[in-house]
Amino acid sequence: MIGTIEELAGFIRLRLTTHDTCRIFCHVLRTCWSLSSAEQAEKIQAFAAEHGWEVKIHEPAAYGIVADFRPRKSPGAG
Numbered sequence: 001m002i003g004t005i006e007e008l009a010g011f012i013r014l015r016l017t018t019h020d021t022c023r024i025f026c027h028v029l030r031t032c033w034s035l036s037s038a039e040q041a042e043k044i045q046a047f048a049a050e051h052g053w054e055v056k057i058h059e060p061a062a063y064g065i066v067a068d069f070r071p072r073k074s075p076g077a078g
Helices: 005-015 026-032 037-050
Strands: 022-024 053-058 066-071
Touching (some): 005 022, 005 026, 005 037, 026 037, 026 066, 037 066
Antiparallel strands (some): 022 066, 053 066
């Protein structure tokens, strides 16, 4: 179980060694950032940047936000 931002970072880092993306659901995100969706999205963006990841944040209807992390593309790639 993920209960801290440090545990979340470790989980994402490990997952990205074997997968292209890592999806984190709202219940885990709320454990790390107990904020409004807008404030949570800002914190998640900063968290991703700090760790060298890109993140796409989705907000499925009535579910809460979902974040898809992936390694940051290097400039000029893709």
